[in-house]
Amino acid sequence: MAEVEVSREREVAAPPDAVFAALADYRDTRERLLPEHFSAYEVREGGQGAGTVVHYRLQATSKRVRDCLLDVTEPTPGQLTERDRNSSMVTTWTVTPGSGPGVSRVHVTTTWRGAGGVGGFFERIFAPKGLGRVYEAVLARLAAEVG
Numbered sequence: 001m002a003e004v005e006v007s008r009e010r011e012v013a014a015p016p017d018a019v020f021a022a023l024a025d026y027r028d029t030r031e032r033l034l035p036e037h038f039s040a041y042e043v044r045e046g047g048q049g050a051g052t053v054v055h056y057r058l059q060a061t062s063k064r065v066r067d068c069l070l071d072v073t074e075p076t077p078g079q080l081t082e083r084d085r086n087s088s089m090v091t092t093w094t095v096t097p098g099s100g101p102g103v104s105r106v107h108v109t110t111t112w113r114g115a116g117g118v119g120g121f122f123e124r125i126f127a128p129k130g131l132g133r134v135y136e137a138v139l140a141r142l143a144a145e146v147g
Contacts, residue, residue: 010139014146024049035137050074
């Protein structure tokens with residue numbers, strides 16, 4: 001099984017602390033950022049940054065639905081890591097200063113151990129494209145929310 005990785009990045013016209021606060025707000029803001037690929041969203045513990053446990057279903061492609069139960073940590077300032085209890089999927093959101101004053105750069109990366117064989121071959125080709133489009137939508141909604 002090979003590791004599959006998806007990354008996207010976007011500059012947002014808001015200061016890094018405001019952008020990070022929006023991303024870390026799983027109770028209210030985060031749900032508004034999610035496109036139609038997410039369903040059954042529920043905060044089960046916490047709701048603000050580290051210590052949050054959140055559940056949702058993610059359908060990044062037409063054939064695959066993942067039931068995700070995520071534990072959120074803040075390994076470094078400006079970074080949120082979401083580890084799925086139900087799979088090897090790990091998503092890291094990083095907010096840093098952008099190209100100018102009051103601008104942030106938001107980077108999201110998700111990795112997981114892909115399937116083997118022919119199914120894994122197609123997963124490594126198509127899953128990153130589908131999930132990449134999902135993240136582009138989340139980042140656009142984030143920009144509209146805080147910008």
